[in-house]
Amino acid sequence: MDSLPGIVVMGASGRMGQMLIGAVLNSEKARLAGCVERPGHPWIGRDVGEAMGGPAVGVKVTDDALAVIAQAQAVIDFTTPEATVATATLTAQARAVHVIGTTGLAPEHLQKIKAAARHAVIVRAGNMSLGVNLLVQLTRRVAAALDEDFDIEIVEAHHRHKVDAPSGTALMLGQAAAEGRRIGLDECSERGRDGITGERAKGAIGFSAIRGGDIVGEHDVIFAGLGERIVLRHVATDRRIFARGALRAALWGQDQKPGEYDMLDVLGL
Numbered sequence: 001m002d003s004l005p006g007i008v009v010m011g012a013s014g015r016m017g018q019m020l021i022g023a024v025l026n027s028e029k030a031r032l033a034g035c036v037e038r039p040g041h042p043w044i045g046r047d048v049g050e051a052m053g054g055p056a057v058g059v060k061v062t063d064d065a066l067a068v069i070a071q072a073q074a075v076i077d078f079t080t081p082e083a084t085v086a087t088a089t090l091t092a093q094a095r096a097v098h099v100i101g102t103t104g105l106a107p108e109h110l111q112k113i114k115a116a117a118r119h120a121v122i123v124r125a126g127n128m129s130l131g132v133n134l135l136v137q138l139t140r141r142v143a144a145a146l147d148e149d150f151d152i153e154i155v156e157a158h159h160r161h162k163v164d165a166p167s168g169t170a171l172m173l174g175q176a177a178a179e180g181r182r183i184g185l186d187e188c189s190e191r192g193r194d195g196i197t198g199e200r201a202k203g204a205i206g207f208s209a210i211r212g213g214d215i216v217g218e219h220d221v222i223f224a225g226l227g228e229r230i231v232l233r234h235v236a237t238d239r240r241i242f243a244r245g246a247l248r249a250a251l252w253g254q255d256q257k258p259g260e261y262d263m264l265d266v267l268g269l
């Protein structure tokens with residue numbers, strides 16, 4: 001039905017792109033308004049349902065993002081930092097909601113996204129699942145309750161194709177821990193230990209990354225004290241949890257004023 005909000009999925013052939021297309025096609029609250037891939041991709045011009053190995057759904061994959069975004073109410077984007085920044089300009093022009101799941105964004109990308117959010121609703125989160133966003137809140141509370149006698153370490157594990165580290169989720173958890181301790185993450189973040197590193201700095205928040213096989217995404221926040229240890233853990237076993245959250249964000253964004261939001265806003269956590 002055309003009265004339902006039209007959603008464009010960027011990066012249609014990607015691991016997340018295909019999950020997102022499935023989520024939109026299965027939803028009674030949204031319709032698939034377009035599927036975009038990078039220029040030169042073999043799926044361009046093909047019906048996306050057939051390209052995914054199923055029946056035709058009547059939506060062809062295109063590399064003309066502007067044309068489809070102009071006709072849509074929301075864009076869900078799990079691609080690359082460069083593609084996401086380019087899309088933010090288009091969604092701002094079209095006043096469409098932009099849901100950003102892309103991770104590995106550098107400060108210059110974040111600045112451009114912030115500028116686009118003056119004109120359109122942007123929901124951005126390194127993890128769109130309900131479970132991880134609850135874990136973010138728990139991490140903040142535990143970090144606020146404990147002092148620096150408890151060392152905070154964040155350990156994440158992902159599939160072999162992941163290109164960025166630490167994961168977006170690990171950074172969200174680190175940010176929450178730092179906020180709980182009322183310090184800036186930049187001042188205390190410790191990454192990539194190797195060789196004679198010296199003793200652990202008191203108050204540091206450490207990050208470690210494991211990459212291998214088909215691990216969907218696992219995150220531990222460890223509070224290690226003397227004689228005891230608290231471990232907060234989230235294990236993702238199905239990418240549909242991220243797609244479900246992203247679609248919820250796209251629908252939630254329809255009623256919001258321009259600005260930058262996250263999944264805590266969407267979920268009311």
Ligand SMILES: NC(=O)C1=CN([C@@H]2O[C@H](COP(=O)(O)OP(=O)(O)OC[C@H]3O[C@@H](n4cnc5c(N)ncnc54)[C@H](O)[C@@H]3O)[C@@H](O)[C@H]2O)C=CC1
Binds near residue numbers: 017038
């Ligand atoms: N926030 C969250 O909940 C989650 C975030 N992610 C993040 O989403 C991103 C994508 O992850 P995956 O799907 O695993 O990667 P992927 O590599 O499978 O998919 C990315 C897709 O984007 C496409 N793409 C690249 N440039 C494009 C352009 N200019 N226009 C349109 N499409 C373009 C690629 O061709 C590819 O199909 C990563 O940054 C990942 O960390 C992944 C899962 C959950």
Ligand SMILES: O=C(O)C1=N[C@H](C(=O)O)C[C@H](O)C1
Binds near residue numbers: 126158159162167218
């Ligand atoms: O690349 C992935 O796969 C994932 N990326 C996100 C991240 O960087 O945290 C979310 C999830 O863990 C899967």
